[in-house]
Amino acid sequence: MKIAILGAGISGLSLARFLVEGGIDPTALHLFEAAPVIGGLCRSKTVDGFTYDVAGGHILFSKDEPAMQWMKDCAGGDDAFVKRDRNTKIRFGDRWVHYPFENGIGDLPKQANFDCIAGYVKAWHERTASGSEAPGDFGSWVHWRFGEGIAKHFMTPYNEKIWKRPLQQITSGWVAGRVPDAPVEDVLRAAVGIRTEGYTHQSIFYYPKAGGFQPITDGAGSTLMGRIRLSTPVTEVRKQGESFLVNGEEFDRVVSTLPLDKLPDVVADMPSDVTAAMRTLEYNGMICILVALDRAQHPNLSWIYLPHDDQGPANRVTYMSNYSPGNAPEGKTSLMAEVTWPMHTPFPGGSMEQDVLAGFKNAGLLEEREVLFTDRSTVSHAYVVFDHDYDRRRNAALGWLEAQGITPLGRFGRYEYDNSDQCVIKSRALAAKLLPELARG
Ligand SMILES: Cc1cc2nc3c(=O)[nH]c(=O)nc-3n(C[C@H](O)[C@H](O)[C@H](O)COP(=O)(O)OP(=O)(O)OC[C@H]3O[C@@H](n4cnc5c(N)ncnc54)[C@H](O)[C@@H]3O)c2cc1C
Structure with missing residues (x-):
């Protein structure tokens, strides 16, 4: 086999590990990796003693305790991690607004606070009095759910920054569990200054003490290194009878974590309608810019949101050196800007760093004299975009692959908004499904 x-x-690493833990002979496994290193979106980078995550600031948290413990154990167990209380804010002019925004509107200037609470109550009344269904597009959903004020002051500008398109072009279907949804009483309390917590799901998180988020995937791969072919892009998968040729070599089974939209370049004999469905799946890339600072201490923040244009192109800023002191040399600190980037668009030149720094300065996050250097990483695929044809295209893609016997897995392998713990959970489930089949030969 x-x-x-x-x-x-x-995804690929944890699947391999679960198969081995389930009794599969490791020599049956062959992992193909295009990059010279393992880890994909969970990789980190260290420059002159400053470490940052290359695909946006990553934290470890999960509702699935065994999955989270498995990830911790990969990286050396509990002692290899720091435990952090999440403290996230929205920067609004010169104010810090509690996150989620609707739980923080009491922190706004008076007029904005009024706009938000008046709009919220009106939307709540209209929604409950009419019993109206949630609108199908995200732009209308924001107004329906939060009202005019919150839409204008936060939700619309922030989401346009991250999604890089009018919000009417994306569905509201992805929202459940991702956009915090506060009870009306909590929003009223917040408006008059009574603190309410809101989104408690990630209130505590873990982060490796050293090496960024990457020790988790490094650890997951450490027992598989003889099985992983680095710098080996898959260029062809061809079905041959009941087996498959991958780059010309015969295999009994194929599991793919490659982005679905790239598979038409790789998988042979794909029908044109499936090719079209896959190629037109939408995503955003990301530019991450580390800002190394000659500053001894940050405020106690985990990450912040920058909704407004005068705050520069970044939508989110991670206080990397607050995640772990191991992320910066002693006596120094760091920030990391996340800038999403539209698919099929070449990444921009060096002026992006200047724009990010100017935005940070405007937002009062740093002084120019504190900046030691910047460093940039890019990832082509960061966020799945849930456009209105997403379900049809994705179902066509997954249905055809599964009919061929190619098993899709992973964030872009299945085009799902999954965090790394969910990737591990899905790999664990797939291994449980495959193990009896593989045991039968
Ligand atoms: C901005 C951002 C923030 C995030 N924050 C968090 C967080 O806080 N916590 C969390 O748990 N998760 C977070 N995630 C999600 C997490 O990064 C992903 O869920 C996870 O890393 C996806 O893993 P994967 O193996 O499915 O895909 P990937 O990591 O994309 O792995 C796919 C692999 O396939 C390789 N590959 C591609 N093409 C080929 C080819 N032709 N041949 C061979 N190999 C190929 C790639 O090099 C890559 O290594 C975040 C993601 C983003 C973008």
Whole structure:
């Protein structure tokens, strides 16, 4: 039995580990990885003693305790992690607004506070009096759910920054569980200055003490290194009878974590309607800019949101050196800007760093004299975009692959908004499904 696993991010690595833990002979596994290193979107980078995560600031949290413990154990167990209380804010002019925004409107200037609470109550009344259904597009949903004020002061500008398109072009279907949804009483309390917590899901998180988020995937791969072919892009997958040729070599099974939209370049004999469905799946890339600072201490923040244009192109800023002191040399600190980037658009030149720094300065996050250097990483695929044809295209893509016997897995392998713990959970479920089949040969 020979199993090809395409991609050595957390999905491919954890699947391989669960198969081995379930009794599969490791020599049956062959992981193909295009990059010279494992880890995919969970990788981190260190420059002159400053470490940052290359695909946006990553934290470890999960509702699934065994999955989270498994990830911790990969990186050396509980002692290899720091435990943090999440403290996230929205920067609004020169104010810090509690997150989620609707739980923080009491922190706003009076007029904005009034706009938000008046709009919220009106929307709540209209919604409950009419019993109206949630609108299908995200732009209308924001107004329906939060009202005019919150839409104008936060939700619309912030989400346009991150999604890089009018919000009417994306669905509201992805929202459940991702956009915090506060009870009306809590929003009223917040407006008059009574603190309410809101989104408690990630109120505590973990982060590796050293090396950024990457020790989790490094650890997951450490027992598999003889099985992983680095710098080996998969260029062709071809079905041959009941087996598959991957780059010309025969395998009994193929699991792919490669982005679905790239598979038409790789998988042979794909029908044109499936090719079209896959190629037109939408996503955003990301530019991460580390800002190394000659500053001894940050305020106690985990990450912040920058909704407004005068705050520069970044939508989110991670206080990397607050995640772990191991992320910066002693006596120094760091920030990291996340700038989403539209698919099929070449990444911009060096002026992006200047724009980010100017925005940070406007937002009062730093002084120019504190900046030691910046460093940039880019990822082509960061966020799945849930446009209105997403379900149809994705179902066509997944349905055809599964009919061929190619198993799709992973954030872009299945085009799902999954965090790394969910990748591990899905790999664990797939391993449980495959193990009896593989045991039968
Ligand atoms: C901005 C941002 C913030 C996030 N924050 C968090 C967080 O706080 N916590 C959290 O748990 N998760 C977070 N995530 C999600 C997490 O990064 C992903 O869920 C996870 O890393 C996806 O792993 P994967 O293995 O499915 O995909 P990937 O990591 O993309 O792995 C796919 C692998 O396939 C390889 N590959 C691609 N093409 C080929 C080819 N042709 N041949 C061979 N190999 C190929 C790639 O190099 C890559 O290594 C975040 C993601 C983003 C973008």
